[in-house]
Amino acid sequence: MFSKSCEYAIKASIFIAQKREGVQCVRVKEIAKGINAPEHFVAKILQELSRKKVISSMKGPNGGFCMSEAQINKPVLDIVLLIDGDGILNNCVLGLEHCSSSNPCPMHLEYQKIKLGIKNMLEKNTIRDFNNLLVAKEAVLFTD
Amino acid sequence: MFSKSCEYAIKASIFIAQKREGVQCVRVKEIAKGINAPEHFVAKILQELSRKKVISSMKGPNGGFCMSEAQINKPVLDIVLLIDGDGILNNCVLGLEHCSSSNPCPMHLEYQKIKLGIKNMLEKNTIRDFNNLLVAKEAVLFTD
DNA sequence: ATAATAAAAGATATTTTACTCTTTTATTAT
DNA sequence: ATAATAAAAGAGTAAAATATCTTTTATTAT
Numbered sequence: 277m278f279s280k281s282c283e284y285a286i287k288a289s290i291f292i293a294q295k296r297e298g299v300q301c302v303r304v305k306e307i308a309k310g311i312n313a314p315e316h317f318v319a320k321i322l323q324e325l326s327r328k329k330v331i332s333s334m335k336g337p338n339g340g341f342c343m344s345e346a347q348i349n350k351p352v353l354d355i356v357l358l359i360d361g362d363g364i365l366n367n368c369v370l371g372l373e374h375c376s377s378s379n380p381c382p383m384h385l386e387y388q389k390i391k392l393g394i395k396n397m398l399e400k401n402t403i404r405d406f407n408n409l410l411v412a413k414e415a416v417l418f419t420d
Numbered sequence: 421m422f423s424k425s426c427e428y429a430i431k432a433s434i435f436i437a438q439k440r441e442g443v444q445c446v447r448v449k450e451i452a453k454g455i456n457a458p459e460h461f462v463a464k465i466l467q468e469l470s471r472k473k474v475i476s477s478m479k480g481p482n483g484g485f486c487m488s489e490a491q492i493n494k495p496v497l498d499i500v501l502l503i504d505g506d507g508i509l510n511n512c513v514l515g516l517e518h519c520s521s522s523n524p525c526p527m528h529l530e531y532q533k534i535k536l537g538i539k540n541m542l543e544k545n546t547i548r549d550f551n552n553l554l555v556a557k558e559a560v561l562f563t564d
Numbered sequence: 565a566t567a568a569t570a571a572a573a574g575a576t577a578t579t580t581t582a583c584t585c586t587t588t589t590a591t592t593a594t
Numbered sequence: 595a596t597a598a599t600a601a602a603a604g605a606g607t608a609a610a611a612t613a614t615c616t617t618t619t620a621t622t623a624t
Contacts, residue, residue, distance in 0.1 A: 277421065280582060283515040290526055303600065317583050323602060336591025337599045352527075371427040374563040382434055382550035382559040383496075386541045393537055397530045406526035415526040419518040424612060447570065461613050467572060480621025481569045569622080577614070582607100589602070594595105 282359040285321050286406075287311040287417050289355055292331060292341050293348045293407040294417075301333075301340030312418035321359070328358050348407065353398035365395050426503040429465050431455040431561050433499055436475060436485050437492045437551040438561075445477075445484030456562035465503070472502050492551065497542035509539050 278286070291310045295302045304322060308315035322341055326333040330350070333341050356364065368375030369387040377384065409415035422430070435454045439446045448466060452459035466485055470477040474494070477485050500508065512519030513531040521528065553559035 277513055278515075280515065283513075286527075287514055301600090305600090314583055316585075319601075320583090320603095326601085333601060334591075335589075335599085335601045337593070339591070339600045341601085369421055369427075370431055370561075371424065372560075372563050379563060380559050381561065382553045383430075383541075383545075384559065386545060390534065390537050390541065393534050397527075397534065401527075401530060409526045415524050415528065416516075417514075417525065419516050419523060445570095449570090458613055460615075463571075464573090464613095470571085477571065478621075479569085479571045479619075481623065483570050483621065485571085565624105567622100567624080570620090572617100572619070574617075575615080577612100579610100579612070581610075583609090584607070585605085587602100587604075590600090592597105592599080594597080 277364070278356065279360050281317075281321050282356055284311065284313045284318050285325060285355050285359045286352060287313070288318055288322060288341075289325070289331060289343070289403050290406050290410060291417055292343050293403050294410050301338060301342045303340040307341065310417060312420070325355070325358065330355060330358060343403070348404045349402050351399050351402050352406070353395070355403075356398055365391060421508070422500065423504050425461075425465050426500055428455065428457045428462050429469060429499050429503045430496060431457070432462055432466060432485075433469070433475060433487070433547050434550050434554060435561055436487050437547050438554050445482060445486045447484040451485065454561060456564070469499070469502065474499060474502060487547070492548045493546050495543050495546050496550065497539070499547075500542055509535060 288307050288311055291307050292302050295306075295310075304315055304319045307322070308318045311318070322331065322333070325331045326341065329347075331341050331343050331347060333339070368381055369383050369390075370381045372381045375381045375384055377388075406415070410417065432451050432455055435451050436446050439450075439454075448459055448463045451466070452462045455462070466475065466477070469475045470485065473491075475485050475487050475491060477483070512525055513527050513534075514525045516525045519525045519528055521532075550559070554561065
């Protein structure tokens with residue numbers, strides 16, 4: 277469904293939101309541990325998210341990554357589009373170059389429903405929504 | 421969603437069903453052209469499908485791949501499970517090793533609905549169902 | 565029997581994704 | 595000013611997915 281990069285991006289964002297809610301910064305090291313992902317790889321992804329203003333960052337001591345209220349209130353779709361592009365919403369399930377309702381692959385009609393569900397899920401839910409589950413201990417960001 | 425291999429497997433199966441309905445064989449070359457995929461790569465996948473009895477094959481002149489009525493009536497899920505495994509139905513959307521309703525990732529509940537929709541689609545629709553759309557000219561297997 | 569045909573199988577190559585390591589730059593506390 | 599800290603950036607490595615090429619085996623028509 278998502279690339280590894282995108283999974284990390286979503287989990288990291290939720291982790292940052294959960295940790296400080298924009299007050300203080302979280303270091304990559306802590307984030308990587310918290311979501312059980314390779315540190316330097318996550319760093320790259322966070323740099324990308326930071327460049328595109330999905331999250332914020334500060335260098336130096338007490339530096340790290342953080343999110344403003346506005347950033348926390350963004351739909352998860354924003355992150356997905358940024359990291360994986362819009363393929364998840366637009367690509368043909370059978371990989372046809374130009375699959376559309378007027379020239380559909382055999383699975384097009386059936387798959388449209390699925391894609392709509394995915395779009396809906398990513399659009400309606402914000403980082404905050406998922407973070408709330410975490411805070412309420414109704415969800416976790418890693419298992420072993 | 422699916423691997424390239426799986427996309428080819430599904431398209432090839434529909435193509436074989438469409439072409440002959442089990443009466444005569446279709447050569448890889450023709451299949452590869454019909455679904456716009458690399459011939460030798462498709463050959464590998466068809467060999468796998470043949471070994472697992474999802475399709476049938478014959479060597480020599482007039483040889484090729486074909487499908488029996490029974491094979492054509494199988495749900496597409498069979499092919500997906502064979503090529504990609506059950507990850508699409510079971511894997512965590514955020515990549516957690518042990519994500520479940522009792523120990524869920526933040527997106528688990530929302531994503532369950534999606535997975536159910538996918539399972540439903542793959543279980544309810546047979547190769548024949550998708551082939552019918554093709555025969556009725558209501559769908560195509562390749563575009564350029 | 566022999567030549568032609570087409571799948572089966574094995575080996576190799578390319579591309580993409582995932583990950584790691586090292587150096588540079590900005591910030592802060594002393 | 596300086597040393598410490600942490601992100602930014604760049605370069606490189608590893609593994610998996612995708613694709614190609616070559617040889618072998620089975621079948622059929624002549």
